[in-house]
Amino acid sequence: MSIAFYLLAALTLGGALAAVLLKNTVHCALALTVAFAGLALLFLQLDAQFAGFAQIMIYVGAVAILVVFAILLTRGSETPTDGVLSRRWFAGLLIAVAVFSVIGWAVLQSTRALPHQLAAPSVTVQDIGVALMGRYVLPLEILALLLTAATIGAVIVAMYEKEGPK
């Protein structure tokens, strides 16, 4: 375990915690960007260059901007006076802690069985392109269709105005 891993893990988890805990919604979106950038750096640390840069472009570049737009369009930047947590927040927190304890217990129990290969895989972007155009071409086309449908659907859902008086 290198120092870089601990630093990046602390950055990512700190950003995620801030994104979930902060009161002002705009601050949450900015902390989310930090968490996404930390994740991209973790991907780079794992020798997954393509996934890391895709993460930066899609999450830091697009999703975070989308979240900020949604916050500003819904006036969510105003901090509510009666708290930001839902009525049954304690049950939710309990469920999250339980899920983490189960996953963490499973990981720690299986530490010895996990593979321990250290040689970095030599995978280039060209290999990924060849795989996308060869073995994974059908999922790629389906994904293109899904993205088109999602874009059209999002625009239609968001632009629909109800006729008549409210």
Added chain:
Amino acid sequence: MTPLAGYLLVAALLFAIGLAGALTRRNAILVLIGIELMLNAANLNFIAFWRYSPHPEALTGMMFAIFSIAVAAAEAAVGLGLVISIHRHAHTTDLDAINRMKG
């Protein structure tokens, strides 16, 4: 502790943080942020398992992560569009106040 176990623990913590955010916050956009964090934790697991797998040149985990990133982008677009639509209709994004699906 092997490096893979470290990455898996970070991913588990990230998932738990996202789950806690999605379950405890009232603002619908914050719930979507929590869901995004959970999806990213899954992606981190995929990439970590790919990196320490016996055959990384098969690219299976990497491809799964890339497709998952694209699906998550589509999910974010539709989800935030829905939030904007609900806000136009109900004038709030407070999930405790939105308890009807029919206008």
